[in-house]
Amino acid sequence: MSSHTQEEIVNLVISELCQRKDYARTVNHNACNSENDSKEEKVLFVEGKTDTDFWKRILNDNTIHIHAVNPFVASVCSILNMKNENNKATVIEVCNAINTPEKSSLKRNKYFQTWIINGVIDRDFDDGGYDAVGYIHVTDTHDLETLMIYSDSDIFKRLKTAKEYNITIADEKIELAKRLSLQMGWIRKACNRLQNKEERMWLYLSQRKGKQSGLDYGLLNDHGNFDILTYLRQLNSLLQYRDQKNDESLVRIKTHLMSTAILKDKILSDGKWKNDYSKVDEFEKWKVINGHDFSRFLKSIVPRAEKAYGTDRSANNALEIDLIQTYDTSKIYGTNLYCSMQKNNFVKSR
Amino acid sequence: MYWCEKCKHFLHDDKCSKCGQEATWITPVSNIIETIKVDKLFSRYSFELTFDSAESVSIMIAPNGYGKTTLFHFVRFLLDPSYESYLDILGVPFRRIVCIMKDGSEYGVAQGKCKPEDTSVEVQEILSSKDTHLLYWHKENNVVHKWSLDKILKDNLSLYKKELDIYRDELPNNCSDSVFILDELFSALNQKASKLSVKFIPADRLFASEERQKSIYSDLNLNNMNETISKQILQVKRKYELEYINKVNRYIYELAIKNRSKEYYDYYYDETTEEWIEIKDKLQEIWKEYSEKVNNYKKQNILTEYYKSLPYDGVLLDENMFEKIESDCSNIVLTEIVEILTCILDAMKPIDEFFERLDLLLKIINERLEVTEKVIILNNEGKLVVNTKGSRKSLPLSVLSSGEKNDLFLFYDLIFATEKTDIVLIDEPEISWHIEWQMTFIEKIQQIWKRNHFQTIIATHSPSIINGNIDLIAERVDKYYE
Numbered sequence: 001m002s003s004h005t006q007e008e009i010v011n012l013v014i015s016e017l018c019q020r021k022d023y024a025r026t027v028n029h030n031a032c033n034s035e036n037d038s039k040e041e042k043v044l045f046v047e048g049k050t051d052t053d054f055w056k057r058i059l060n061d062n063t064i065h066i067h068a069v070n071p072f073v074a075s076v077c078s079i080l081n082m083k084n085e086n087n088k089a090t091v092i093e094v095c096n097a098i099n100t101p102e103k104s105s106l107k108r109n110k111y112f113q114t115w116i117i118n119g120v121i122d123r124d125f126d127d128g129g130y131d132a133v134g135y136i137h138v139t140d141t142h143d144l145e146t147l148m149i150y151s152d153s154d155i156f157k158r159l160k161t162a163k164e165y166n167i168t169i170a171d172e173k174i175e176l177a178k179r180l181s182l183q184m185g186w187i188r189k190a191c192n193r194l195q196n197k198e199e200r201m202w203l204y205l206s207q208r209k210g211k212q213s214g215l216d217y218g219l220l221n222d223h224g225n226f227d228i229l230t231y232l233r234q235l236n237s238l239l240q241y242r243d244q245k246n247d248e249s250l251v252r253i254k255t256h257l258m259s260t261a262i263l264k265d266k267i268l269s270d271g272k273w274k275n276d277y278s279k280v281d282e283f284e285k286w287k288v289i290n291g292h293d294f295s296r297f298l299k300s301i302v303p304r305a306e307k308a309y310g311t312d313r314s315a316n317n318a319l320e321i322d323l324i325q326t327y328d329t330s331k332i333y334g335t336n337l338y339c340s341m342q343k344n345n346f347v348k349s350r
Numbered sequence: 351m352y353w354c355e356k357c358k359h360f361l362h363d364d365k366c367s368k369c370g371q372e373a374t375w376i377t378p379v380s381n382i383i384e385t386i387k388v389d390k391l392f393s394r395y396s397f398e399l400t401f402d403s404a405e406s407v408s409i410m411i412a413p414n415g416y417g418k419t420t421l422f423h424f425v426r427f428l429l430d431p432s433y434e435s436y437l438d439i440l441g442v443p444f445r446r447i448v449c450i451m452k453d454g455s456e457y458g459v460a461q462g463k464c465k466p467e468d469t470s471v472e473v474q475e476i477l478s479s480k481d482t483h484l485l486y487w488h489k490e491n492n493v494v495h496k497w498s499l500d501k502i503l504k505d506n507l508s509l510y511k512k513e514l515d516i517y518r519d520e521l522p523n524n525c526s527d528s529v530f531i532l533d534e535l536f537s538a539l540n541q542k543a544s545k546l547s548v549k550f551i552p553a554d555r556l557f558a559s560e561e562r563q564k565s566i567y568s569d570l571n572l573n574n575m576n577e578t579i580s581k582q583i584l585q586v587k588r589k590y591e592l593e594y595i596n597k598v599n600r601y602i603y604e605l606a607i608k609n610r611s612k613e614y615y616d617y618y619y620d621e622t623t624e625e626w627i628e629i630k631d632k633l634q635e636i637w638k639e640y641s642e643k644v645n646n647y648k649k650q651n652i653l654t655e656y657y658k659s660l661p662y663d664g665v666l667l668d669e670n671m672f673e674k675i676e677s678d679c680s681n682i683v684l685t686e687i688v689e690i691l692t693c694i695l696d697a698m699k700p701i702d703e704f705f706e707r708l709d710l711l712l713k714i715i716n717e718r719l720e721v722t723e724k725v726i727i728l729n730n731e732g733k734l735v736v737n738t739k740g741s742r743k744s745l746p747l748s749v750l751s752s753g754e755k756n757d758l759f760l761f762y763d764l765i766f767a768t769e770k771t772d773i774v775l776i777d778e779p780e781i782s783w784h785i786e787w788q789m790t791f792i793e794k795i796q797q798i799w800k801r802n803h804f805q806t807i808i809a810t811h812s813p814s815i816i817n818g819n820i821d822l823i824a825e826r827v828d829k830y831y832e
Contacts, residue, residue: 008789008817008818010818011817011818012789012813012814012817012818013813014818014820015813015814015815015816015817015818015819015820016813018411018813018816018820018823019411019811019813019816022411022412022413022826023413025828026412026413026416026828029828072813076785076814079784079785080785080786105818106818106820107819107820107821108820108821109402109820109821109822109823109825110825111820111823111824111825112820112821
């Protein structure tokens with residue numbers, strides 16, 4: 001890997017923002033046909049393209065510039081031969097660099113004094129700690145997709161494309177997808193806690209989505225449970241570990257995983273789930289479930305949906321985009337995320 | 351103004367507040383553009399651009415078609431009027447473009463019917479509402495000088511044409527009447543109106559030069575890049591060898607003959623005096639500097655061809671000769687030698703400067719060529735050639751890729767063609783460059799700027815050129831003038 005640093009990526013992201021913001025400002029200026037009297041210029045930094053679409057719907061305010069660090073960061077990292085693992089860190093560092101220039105090497109002139117920059121990030125498995133930083137807002141649940149599903153309980157009944165294709169997504173299918181993705185979420189969380197670098201590589205691989213990893217979500221549906229052993233075997237075959245040494249490594253990782261505090265009381269010694277997930281609080285579940293996992297599981301257990309959306313990664317995005325289009329925007333009012341943004345005047349008062 | 355080498359930033363104090371390191375003093379550029387006011391460019395865009403006067407580099411960003419390149423043409427025309435720059439703005443619809451300088455002076459051009467607001471020049475009284483005129487003005491110390499270019503061109507064209515009929519035989523063959531006249535007119539205007547020189551490096555720098563044999567934008571002819579550079583090197587070598595080596599030899603030779611005179615020797619020779627000791631020390635010191643420099647030139651192949659044809663058998667002042675002179679000559683002769691050597695060293699400065707520039711160019715280019723394991727060197731024939739890893743044969747510059755040529759072309763212009771330039775305008779430097787090269791461009795400009803003090807304005811679409819230097823982006827405020 002090259003010697004480039006995260007700081008350089010942050011510099012490039014901010015530079016890209018300047019260009020894009022200038023462009024958007026010109027378009028707005030032409031449209032308004034008058035001098036822009038606005039003293040403050042708001043920018044909302046988000047992780048990816050779907051987040052941009054979501055916030056465009058929620059904010060419905062063209063004076064706030066919504067900027068996603070991806071795909072720009074991905075393409076820059078690819079050119080610079082850098083690993084791009086964490087868009088979330090980039091969002092945080094970009095916001096830090098602009099809001100606390102004294103702590104960064106970034107210099108600002110008066111042109112940027114009027115910039116107000118906030119960031120929205122997925123909670124993932126973080127335990128928080130962002131509340132003290134007023135300009136970073138975190139999803140209540142694991143990510144934006146789960147926030148939509150959690151806060152708008154009827155969303156699948158109204159799902160736009162599903163209706164067009166005459167697809168009914170029954171409640172029990174949703175429950176099943178929820179349970180599978182919850183189990184997978186716990187494993188992801190347990191992987192996240194592993195200290196060993198080699199073991200964490202499993203997490204890295206398990207984070208890859210869609211065709212990129214070749215992980216078959218359909219095969220993981222074993223008697224209504226997400227099978228940790230099948231999951232590990234699949235990851236193993238993806239890593240193409242064929243020799244004895246790596247079989248040992250597979251067993252070792254399995255043992256380590258199952259002895260973690262997260263999984264210890266949830267999985268039996270033979271790798272089967274204790275099936276007591278129903279006792280878990282609904283909100284806590286959505287803090288563990290990864291929205292991408294959920295939509296993939298849902299598609300794999302609703303064949304008509306898979307047919308309608310396809311199986312590849314872009315198809316997965318298509319379902320998430322439909323969720324955004326279907327989402328009842330008034331449902332976000334009750335979330336902590338909305339309240340946090342309201343404090344910074346990034347969203348209108350209800 | 352102070353400069354922090356570590357943080358790459360200008361400071362008002364001699365100590366950097368961020369890293370705590372001592373900053374070096376930099377003489378600021380005498381006069382730079384602070385604001386550009388644009389009114390109805392392309393009959394549409396009106397805005398004000400403000401540049402940070404504390405910075406040597408400014409970045410201009412705007413969408414495509416917003417007039418960045420056209421604005422560069424206007425800046426070049428306003429601050430350094432010429433026939434070429436006039437051609438660039440000819441036919442562009444606009445109402446008024448004004449450059450306001452750091453010292454308060456103002457350069458402006460207006461076309462058509464204008465309102466006097468937003469400018470101190472009362473344009474209305476000059477321009478007729480019926481005719482389209484081109485009005486050029488320069489305001490300095492609250493005094494405004496105005497030129498109605500249309501009128502000047504019209505009046506002078508007929509006048510010059512009459513004269514041209516008389517002197518037609520003396521005109522250059524490749525110069526049409528009107529070009530000749532306009533060139534004359536604009537150089538006269540340039541002398542009267544502006545004291546600034548502007549260098550514009552366009553986005554199509556490679557193509558422009560290929561089409562026109564010799565680029566109107568650059569001193570460098572890309573088709574014969576090597577010949578151009580080696581010609582310059584040869585000129586410098588000849589100048590040095592013929593003018594200075596010759597002088598040294600002649601003076602030393604004459605002094606040596608003079609010193610042989612017994613009468614001269616007895617009269618002035620007194621090695622007991624303090625003056626004698628002092629002059630010997632001084633001579634030693636200056637001789638050391640001189641001989642180091644000559645040896646360096648020998649290494650750089652500067653002294654190869656011409657010194658052999660010099661008088662006195664091409665003998666250079668060498669160590670043996672110096673020792674003999676030092677031991678034999680009287681104090682007054684030695685004093686004369688010190689004076690001569692001092693003059694010679696002064697005269698060598700332009701040569702040193704040329705090679706310092708060449709070294710800087712090669713250092714910058716070769717750093718960037720490391721990735722493909724190429725090195726550009728000056729060979730024994732005084733030509734720049736490309737050496738590649740694994741190949742014994744040197745290759746001509748024409749083997750470079752378009753990005754590498756672009757790099758060499760741009761940095762050559764920045765280092766060699768900006769010696770007496772006040773403002774450098776670079777349009778889209780990123781063309782054909784990898785992101786790595788783009789990311790270090792501003793750093794390189796600042797490195798060059800420390801030698802050649804000029805204000806640089808860069809127009810770019812590349813985030814990698816900006817590379818976090820958001821403080822350098824010119825503030826653009828869109829306006830509506832009605």
